[in-house]
Amino acid sequence: MEKIKVNVALSGLNNIDNPGPGIPVIRGLKESKILDVRVIGLSYENLEPGIYMHDLVDKTYKVPYPSDGFEPFLDRIRYIHEQENIQVLIPNFDSELFTVMKSEKILQDMGIRTFLPTLKQFEERHKSNLPEYGEKY
Amino acid sequence: MVVKGKFYDAHIAYDRDQVSIFFNKIAAKWGLPIVIQEFVRGTEVNVVALGDGKGNTIGAVPMRKTYITDKGKGWGGITLQDQTMMDLTQKIISQTQWRGGMELELIRTSKNELYMIEINPRLPAWVYLAVAAGQNLPEALVLLALGKELKPFSEYQVGKMFIRYSYDMICDMKEFEEFSTRGEV
Known part of the structure; x- marks a missing residue:
């Protein structure tokens, strides 16, 4: 069976002593027997090890911090999308999830798919809400 | 008690003073809210x-x-x-x-x-x-x-x-420079 070619952009390339999930996620994708994945790394810092792991990451782009706001982040994603045709985006940092969830529709219109919890699901399970969450579910 | 930040950081506090110290420390770094709960x-x-x-x-x-x-x-x-x-x-x-x-x-x-x-x-x-x-x-x-x-x-x-293990990866400074200046590699 021919593998499905797909371009996946993801963050969390900080494979340090307290690692982000990026590299472990990529290892799973690269071992897929169904998918032929081109991995586009999104990095916040110049020394995230994943940037230099060319056997796992095909190309890496620096991205602005989510705290810089929606627009700088989306502008950069738009540019990367023009170069790479991102089909799926996997944000791997807690701090960027909200920005990507909020931008889901814009990303979808650009042709970039995500598979994330809804904002309601995201907000409900915050540590500070866990007692109510436990009672509700 | 355990004092936790919204996204990151958690400390075990053994008395009221330590709770205050960790509360302020985490709030300064990660903001509010702070979760304080029983240590299990x-x-x-x-x-x-x-x-x-x-x-x-x-x-x-x-x-x-x-x-x-x-x-x-x-x-x-x-x-x-x-x-x-x-x-x-x-x-x-x-x-x-x-x-x-x-x-x-x-x-x-x-x-x-x-x-x-x-x-x-x-x-x-x-x-x-x-x-x-x-x-x-x-x-x-x-x-x-x-x-x-x-x-x-x-x-x-x-x-x-x-x-898990750590590993010293070797790479060229040229690549680091390229990523630092051009933002892609």
């Missing part, structure tokens, strides 16, 4: 799972941390056979119609009670253990994002372990 002694167990957004659990693998660093992060872990953790995961995913990756962080006490300490709305850094145990959850997540219908994983290998 026990073993840290986690589940990595993937929900399809329609109430189905596509995959779930429970794990016990076998080595925890001074930062409180898992440096080793082993997959478990644990029906209670699986039932809890499936209940949460089905009742919330959870969409995407998820990590449940739990404490199991010596009386075998489970306390939930956190739900992370993404795949965790130890997700490759699930891949090695037979559930390629990153692959499944991409297939779901592409709109494919998936059958849930029905099994995983119990007793698979991960042991």
Whole structure:
């Protein structure tokens, strides 16, 4: 069976002593027997090890911090999308999830798919809400 | 008590003064709110799972941390056979119609009670253990994002372990310079 070619952009390339999930996620994708994945790394810092792991990451782009706001982040994603045709985006940092969830529709219109919890699901399970969450579910 | 930040950081405080110190420290670094709760002694167990957004659990693998660093992060872990953790995961995913990756962080006490300490709305850094145990959850997540219908994983290998290690990767300064200046490499 021919593998499905797909371009996946993801963050969390900080494979340090307290690692982000990026590299472990990529290892799973690269071992897929169904998918032929081109991995586009999104990095916040110049020394995230994943940037230099060319056997796992095909190309890496620096991205602005989510705290810089929606627009700088989306502008950069738009540019990367023009170069790479991102089909799926996997944000791997807690701090960027909200920005990507909020931008889901814009990303979808650009042709970039995500598979994330809804904002309601995201907000409900915050540590500070866990007692109510436990009672509700 | 345990004093926790909204996204990151947690400290065990043994008296009122320590609670204040950690509260201010975490608030200064990560902002509010701060969670202060009873410290539950026990073993840290986690589940990595993937929900399809329609109430189905596509995959779930429970794990016990076998080595925890001074930062409180898992440096080793082993997959478990644990029906209670699986039932809890499936209940949460089905009742919330959870969409995407998820990590449940739990404490199991010596009386075998489970306390939930956190739900992370993404795949965790130890997700490759699930891949090695037979559930390629990153692959499944991409297939779901592409709109494919998936059958849930029905099994995983119990007793698979991960042991994290550090490694000195060698690279050229030219590449570092290129990434620092051009923002891509």
